[in-house]
Amino acid sequence: MSQFPDKKNAFVATPEHGCAWITGASSGIGHELALTLARSGWTVAVTARSEAALKAMETAVGEADGSSSGRIEAFPGDVSNAEAMKATASAIESKCGPIALLVANAGIYISQDGLDSSPDDWKRTFDVNLGGTVNVLLPVIASMKAKGRGQIGVVASVAGYRGLPTSPAYGATKAGLINMAESLKFDLDRAGIRIQVINPGFVDTPATKTNPFSMPYLMTPQEAATAIIKGLTDPKAFEIAFPKPFVRQLKLLRLLPYRWYFKLVAKNTGWDKKT
Numbered sequence: 488m489s490q491f492p493d494k495k496n497a498f499v500a501t502p503e504h505g506c507a508w509i510t511g512a513s514s515g516i517g518h519e520l521a522l523t524l525a526r527s528g529w530t531v532a533v534t535a536r537s538e539a540a541l542k543a544m545e546t547a548v549g550e551a552d553g554s555s556s557g558r559i560e561a562f563p564g565d566v567s568n569a570e571a572m573k574a575t576a577s578a579i580e581s582k583c584g585p586i587a588l589l590v591a592n593a594g595i596y597i598s599q600d601g602l603d604s605s606p607d608d609w610k611r612t613f614d615v616n617l618g619g620t621v622n623v624l625l626p627v628i629a630s631m632k633a634k635g636r637g638q639i640g641v642v643a644s645v646a647g648y649r650g651l652p653t654s655p656a657y658g659a660t661k662a663g664l665i666n667m668a669e670s671l672k673f674d675l676d677r678a679g680i681r682i683q684v685i686n687p688g689f690v691d692t693p694a695t696k697t698n699p700f701s702m703p704y705l706m707t708p709q710e711a712a713t714a715i716i717k718g719l720t721d722p723k724a725f726e727i728a729f730p731k732p733f734v735r736q737l738k739l740l741r742l743l744p745y746r747w748y749f750k751l752v753a754k755n756t757g758w759d760k761k762t
Contacts, residue, residue, distance in 0.1 A: 496676040497722035500638040502557070505585035506530040508576070510566055510623055511593030513540035515692035516642070519712035520590060522547060525557035532579040532586075534623075535593070538563035566593040566619030576626035585634060588719070589627045590685075591620045592642040594660070598653045609656045616660035620667075628680065636679040640719055641668045645686050645728065648737050649748065652758050661686075672725065683718065686728040687711050704733040 500507070507524050511517040513535035525531045525548045533541050541561035548559050560583055564571045580586060594616045597608045620641060631637030646654050647661030668684035675682045689705045706714075711729070718727030728734040740748055753759040 496679065496681045498636055498638055498679065498681045499720055499722055500588040502528045502530065502587075504636070505587030506532055506579065506583040507588040507590070508532045508534070508579055508586050508623075508627070509590045509592055510534045510619070511642075512544070513537045515708050516687065516690055516711045516715070517590070517592040518544065519708040520592070520715055521559060523709075523712050523716060525559045528557045529588075530557060530583050531559050532562050532583050533559055534562050534564050534566070534575060536563065536565050566622055567614040569618075569622040569625075572619075572622040573626045576623070576630065580630065586627055586630060586637070588638045588640075589623065590640040590642065590715070590719075591623050592640075592685075593619050593623070594642065596654075596657050599655055599657075600653070601655055604655070612656040612660055616657070617663050617667075620664060624671075628675070628678075631680045632678045637681070638719070639675070639680065639682045640685050640715070640727070641682065642685045642687070643668070645688050645734060645737050647686065648741050649752075651752065652756050683724060684726050685715055685718065686726060686734070687714075688728075688730055688733040704730045706730060 507521075507529045509517050509521045509524075509531060512521045512533035517533075517535070521531045521533050521544060533544055535541055538561065541563055545559045545561055548557060560579075562575050562579055564575050566572055576586065595612060597612055599608060624639065624641075627637070627639065631639075641664055643664035644657075644661040646658045647663075647665045650658055665684055665686070668682055672682050687706070689703070690711045691705055691707055706729070714729040715727055718724045740751065743751070750759075
């Protein structure tokens with residue numbers, strides 16, 4: 488296996504290395520990221536449950552710039568199905584070439600009341616956000632290991648830093664993904680596989696529209712995609728977190744004692760006024 492003792496694995500994937508695979512690509516961040524990469528020359532495999540939405544993306548590439556040399560290929564599927572994702576990874580490499588870049592973006596957010604929540608909501612969140620990410624990672628890691636190189640971005644969230652209202656299951660999965668990426672880095676570096684964790688703040692998607700509190704520094708999916716690409720192409724970055732002012736505030740909150748943390752979060756989200 489190749490070693491990167493000095494650079495700590497600074498590999499940056501480019502279209503010349505192979506294709507990109509984006510999960511959760513039918514809407515939001517994944518959708519914009521896939522289109523942006525394709526329009527910059529990548530062959531991008533996209534996965535989500537909605538085949539119609541993915542097929543529409545295939546034709547969308549080039550509409551803004553007819554000279555685009557990239558393309559999008561649809562591979563519909565449910566990331567919570569491990570065997571299906573193993574087969575999908577194989578199908579992508581057969582049709583599009585080696586997977587050089589994976590962005591494991593698929594995830595769901597179900598707003599929850601801790602006093603009245605459904606076990607099905609908890610299980611579905613864990614199955615998609617955590618289990619689904621693992622189901623995509625394992626076949627890609629095996630393929631990249633054989634080639635001695637690759638780049639992986641795991642989309643977690645700043646919600647994984649500390650607990651936030653309405654997010655007991657979602658936050659737990661995102662905290663788990665952050666920890667998982669950190670842990671995997673030790674082994675993947677040895678195999679020439681670069682892994683990064685992507686922690687967005689609030690992004691204007693259908694999921695966040697259900698939040699019953701104000702969302703500071705709300706970003707568009709296009710802005711989020713731009714920030715992710717900037718981080719993916721930075722050879723020194725492990726964490727890609729944005730927007731920066733919000734990230735700094737949350738990381739400062741992470742250092743506070745619990746008695747101060749709960750009080751500040753409750754006040755800033757309006758939770759201290761709930762009855």
